[in-house]
Amino acid sequence: MSTHGITRADMHAVNLPRRRATNRLMEGLAWLAAAIAIGFLVLIVWSVAQKGASQLNLDLITKTPATGFLAAGGGGLANAFAGTLVIVAIATLIALPTGILVALYLIEFAPASVRSVVSLALDVLNGVPAIVIGIFVYGLFVLGHGQSGYAASFALACLMLPLVARSTMEVLLLVPNSLREASLALGVARWRTTLSIVLPQTIGGIVTGTVLAVARVAGETAPILFTSSLVGTALHWDPHHALQTVPVAIFELSESADPQDHARAWAAALVLLLFILLTSLIARWLATRSRRKLSTSR
Amino acid sequence: VSSAELTPEATRRPFAGRRVRFGDLLLQLVAGLAAAAATALVFLIAWKVVEGARPAIVRYGLHFITRDVWNPVVGREAFGAASFLFGTAVTSLLALALAAPLAIGAALFLTELAPRVLRAPVTSLIETLAAIPSVVIGLWGIYVLGPILAQHVEPALHSAFGFIPLFGPPGSTGSSLFTATVVLTMMILPIVSSITRELFLGVPRELKEGALALGTTRWEMVRGVIFPYARGGIFAALILGLGRAIGEAIAVTQVSGGGVGIHWNLFSTGDTLASKIASSYQGAATNLEEHSLIYLGLILLVFSLLASISAQWIVRRVARRQGVGLSRGGLG
Numbered sequence: 001m002s003t004h005g006i007t008r009a010d011m012h013a014v015n016l017p018r019r020r021a022t023n024r025l026m027e028g029l030a031w032l033a034a035a036i037a038i039g040f041l042v043l044i045v046w047s048v049a050q051k052g053a054s055q056l057n058l059d060l061i062t063k064t065p066a067t068g069f070l071a072a073g074g075g076g077l078a079n080a081f082a083g084t085l086v087i088v089a090i091a092t093l094i095a096l097p098t099g100i101l102v103a104l105y106l107i108e109f110a111p112a113s114v115r116s117v118v119s120l121a122l123d124v125l126n127g128v129p130a131i132v133i134g135i136f137v138y139g140l141f142v143l144g145h146g147q148s149g150y151a152a153s154f155a156l157a158c159l160m161l162p163l164v165a166r167s168t169m170e171v172l173l174l175v176p177n178s179l180r181e182a183s184l185a186l187g188v189a190r191w192r193t194t195l196s197i198v199l200p201q202t203i204g205g206i207v208t209g210t211v212l213a214v215a216r217v218a219g220e221t222a223p224i225l226f227t228s229s230l231v232g233t234a235l236h237w238d239p240h241h242a243l244q245t246v247p248v249a250i251f252e253l254s255e256s257a258d259p260q261d262h263a264r265a266w267a268a269a270l271v272l273l274l275f276i277l278l279t280s281l282i283a284r285w286l287a288t289r290s291r292r293k294l295s296t297s298r
Numbered sequence: 299v300s301s302a303e304l305t306p307e308a309t310r311r312p313f314a315g316r317r318v319r320f321g322d323l324l325l326q327l328v329a330g331l332a333a334a335a336a337t338a339l340v341f342l343i344a345w346k347v348v349e350g351a352r353p354a355i356v357r358y359g360l361h362f363i364t365r366d367v368w369n370p371v372v373g374r375e376a377f378g379a380a381s382f383l384f385g386t387a388v389t390s391l392l393a394l395a396l397a398a399p400l401a402i403g404a405a406l407f408l409t410e411l412a413p414r415v416l417r418a419p420v421t422s423l424i425e426t427l428a429a430i431p432s433v434v435i436g437l438w439g440i441y442v443l444g445p446i447l448a449q450h451v452e453p454a455l456h457s458a459f460g461f462i463p464l465f466g467p468p469g470s471t472g473s474s475l476f477t478a479t480v481v482l483t484m485m486i487l488p489i490v491s492s493i494t495r496e497l498f499l500g501v502p503r504e505l506k507e508g509a510l511a512l513g514t515t516r517w518e519m520v521r522g523v524i525f526p527y528a529r530g531g532i533f534a535a536l537i538l539g540l541g542r543a544i545g546e547a548i549a550v551t552q553v554s555g556g557g558v559g560i561h562w563n564l565f566s567t568g569d570t571l572a573s574k575i576a577s578s579y580q581g582a583a584t585n586l587e588e589h590s591l592i593y594l595g596l597i598l599l600v601f602s603l604l605a606s607i608s609a610q611w612i613v614r615r616v617a618r619r620q621g622v623g624l625s626r627g628g629l630g
Contacts, residue, residue, distance in 0.1 A: 023515035030411055033403025034420060037491065040484045041427045047442045048434060102336050105329035114333075120610055121337040127538070127606035128343060128599065129545025131572050135595040139346040158343075161336060191321035219431025221548045222572075225579035247433045247548075254437045254552060262441065269434045280429050284422060 045273065052270025055263045060271065065233040077268050079235045083149065083243030087228065088218050090153035090239060091160055096210055098157075099164025100199075106165075107172040108194050119169075126162035131222040133158050138226040147228050149239025155223035160213040167209025171202040171290070204290020211283040215276045221247035246272050347599050350592035357586065362593055368558040368574075370583040377590035379571065379597060384560045386570040389475055389550065390543035393482035398536055400483075401490035406520060408491075409498040421495065428488035436552030439481045444472025444553055452476065452565045466563030473555030476564040478573075481549050486539040493535035497528040530616035534609040541605030545598060547572035571598050 059076040066075035102122070106115050137155040141148070175198050183193040228242040236243070246268055253265035348355075354362065354377065365378020408421055452468035459465045501524050509519040525532075555567025556577055569577070571594045582588035 019515050019518065023517040026517040026520070027411055029399075030403040030407040033400045034407040034412070034424075036400055037404045037424050037427065037487055038420065040487070041423055041430075043442075044427075044430060044435065044438050044484075047438055051441075098332050098335070101329045101332035105326070105333040109326050109329060110333065118333045118337050120607070121340045123610050124340050124603060124606045125336065125343075127541055127545075127602045128340075129547065129572060129602055131545065131547035131575050132343070132347065132595050132599050132602070135350065135575070135592055136343045136346045139350040139592070140342075158339065161339075165336065189319045189321050191319065191325040194325060215429060219433065221431070221433045222576055225576060229579060247431060250433045250437060251548060251552070254433070254440055265437055269437055272431060273434055276429055276431065277426065280426060 045277075048266065048269050048273050051263075051266040052268075052273075055267035056270060060264070060267050064235045075233075077244075077246065077249050077264065079231070079233060080244040080246045080249040080268065081271075082235055082237055083228070083231075084218060084245045084247075086237055086239050086243060087149050087152045087156060087224070087245060088214060090150065091156035091217060092210065092214060094153065094157035095160035095164050095213070096206075099161050099209075100168050100206060102161070102165040103168035103172055104194060104199070107169055108198070122162040122165055125158070126166070128158075129222070130159060130220055131225075134223040134226040137223065142227055147226075147230055147242035149228055149241065149243040152224045152228035152243070152245070153239065155227050156217040156220060159217050159220060159223065160210075163213040163216065164206070164209050167212070168202065168206050171205025171209075172198065174205070174291070175201045204286055204293065208283045208287040208290065211279050211286070215279040215283070219247055219272055219276055221245075221251050224248050225251075344599065344603075347592060347596050351589055351596045354586065354589035354593040355596075358590075358593075362590070363597070366558070366560055368590075370587045372584055375584060375586050377587065377593075379594055381558050381560050382569050382571045382574045382594060383597070385475060385554070385568040386544055386572070388564070388568075389479045389482055389554075389570055390540055392479045392564075393486060393543045394536060394540050396479070396483040397487045397490055397539060401487050401535075401539070402494055402532065404487075404491045405494040405498055406524075408495050410516065410520065410524075421492075424488050425492055426488075427484065428492070432485065432546060432549040433552070435481055435485060436549035439477055439549060439553035440472070443480060444474075444477045446472075447477055447480065448472035448474070448565075456565070463562035464564045466561075466565055468565045469555075469567070471555070473553060473567050474565045475554055475568045478550045478554040478568075478570070479564070481553055482543045482546060485546060485549065486543050489542055490535050490539040493538065494528065494532055497531040497535070498524055501527045527620075530612050534612040534616075537605050537609040537612070541602050541609075544570075544601050544605070545572055547576035551576040571595075 060078075061076060061081055062078055063076035064079050065077065102118070106118055110118065133155050137151050137158070141151040141154065145151075179201070180193055180198060183197045184190065188197070224245050225248065228245065229248050231242045231244040233244075250265045250268050250272070253261040253268070256262070256265075358365070358377065362377070363379050363383065365376070366380035366384075367376045367378045368381070369376045404424060408417055408424075412420060448469055448471060452465075452474075455465045456468050505523050505527065506519055509523045510516070514522060550570050550573040554569060554573055556569050556573070557567045558569070561568070575591050575594055575598075578587075578591055582591060
């Protein structure tokens with residue numbers, strides 16, 4: 001793409017109809033690019049809806065996969081839904097408080113030099129491929145102890161931490177300084193100002209960030225492959241052992257040779273997609289609401 | 299705060315400086331520990347991955363990168379990363395080449411062209427594309443995209459551009475590096491476009507209006523004002539997109555078909571670094587294979603570190619020069 005400035009030739013030598021035509025062509029291409037991007041989304045959502053809806057029934061969520069040679073392909077994925085619920089819940093319990101504390105430290109306490117180092121670390125952490133996080137947790141917990149729901153939760157928490165910290169930092173920056181100063185001027189201790197004056201202002205933003213992070217990691221497959229994928233078909237909720245999850249189930253069913261497995265993969269993909277689209281919508285709605293509230297309070 | 303804290307000494311010397319409170323220390327300590335832990339986590343990841351790869355590093359050294367072999371058969375094991383590095387380079391560079399104009403075009407549409415009522419909904423729709431899990435995109439890639447590409451697109455490209463080695467004989471199933479490239483394009487497009495959109499929004503209005511007032515067409519304004527202004531940021535966004543494409547494992551594993559060997563035919567199967575690791579999750583045949591897989595992960599980690607750090611370096615340099623908070627625009 002040419003990025004040099006406007007030359008005299010552009011303005012004079014080239015005649016106006018031609019410049020207008022170029023402009024129209026480029027505008028058309030930009031419309032096309034946006035249409036293609038949306039087309040991708042529509043294509044995927046439509047295929048998943050079409051192929052998943054016919055397979056969708058309560059059995060998917062309430063029954064475990066049928067076992068035995070003759071029953072192959074039957075049953076539901078209750079064990080996977082239970083596992084995803086447990087693993088994501090524990091991951092949130094780890095990442096949410098840690099992420100908030102990191103953000104509080106960076107915005108409220110840290111000197112500028114420390115802040116730039118730690119936020120670079122958060123950016124780097126955010127850029128580490130999910131599969132490498134999986135390898136890391138495999139080396140940290142799984143080797144010698146075996147797979148477990150906890151290991152998968154820790155892996156997902158590593159992915160959530162930078163997201164939660166980043167979104168909390170953004171809302172903390174929106175809290176007006178006058179609020180902090182007013183509280184401190186009244187003689188309120190710094191820690192109480194931070195925890196009971198500043199932090200409550202940011203709840204909306206933190207919830208938004210957390211919901212988005214949950215939506216993101218609930219669909220993650222790569223970190224779970226090495227930490228909690230060698231499972232049976234029984235339904236259980238104990239994170240001391242490996243738990244089946246929805247993304248891993250979709251992954252395995254998609255590679256299977258049995259068409260009935262594909263059908264269940266599409267149905268599970270539809271449920272996962274609905275969950276993620278709904279949570280993102282809710283998060284976006286919360287975000288505009290809390291941002292409006294903060295900007296009017298300023 | 300109770301009045302009991304106003305000790306006589308404090309009333310006598312009201313400007314004696316800030317008192318150190320236990321609560322302040324505690325909160326600062328706990329929050330500081332969390333920040334230290336987050337930073338340490340990066341180093342812990344690097345250390346654990348290096349540790350896991352060490353036997354393979356000791357055995358193969360840097361030659362691992364140039365060896366084009368992956369033989370897990372016990373007794374004649376031999377491992378090397380070359381064919382996966384090649385697959386990664388081909389798929390992610392091509393995906394970036396496809397995604398970059400689309401993402402920049404979509405961002406221009408959203409900031410300059412779209413009617414005001416369309417801007418917010420179209421922006422959210424494109425961001426929604428980024429929220430679709432890779433395993434779902436992969437599932438779609440296997441059963442919908444792959445067959446379409448194999449039956450319609452690949453034969454057309456082969457007959458038109460068959461003289462270029464990239465467009466060799468089409469495959470039959472749709473499992474190919476080409477399908478992986480298209481899937482990666484879809485995955486990095488929303489990331490690059492949402493960052494470039496924020497960059498374009500940050501271009502000062504008076505510059506844009508100044509150019510238009512001088513009689514430029516809209517495209518000339520984009521070329522002469524917006525692109526030069528946002529150049530650094532666009533470059534950073536492309537690096538981040540490339541990093542994402544290099545690290546994507548699941549969707550690529552599902553659609554690329556797997557296989558070892560360097561070949562130029564896009565329509566044939568292959569593997570990337572990330573997809574090789576993901577497809578071997580059910581256990582390596584030997585310890586050496588496992589260490590070699592982790593060595594592949596180490597190469598990925600190095601790439602992702604380079605991408606994140608160079609992108610941040612560019613962003614910070616641009617922010618310093620332009621004095622605006624580019625980094626707040628979702629580059630995190």
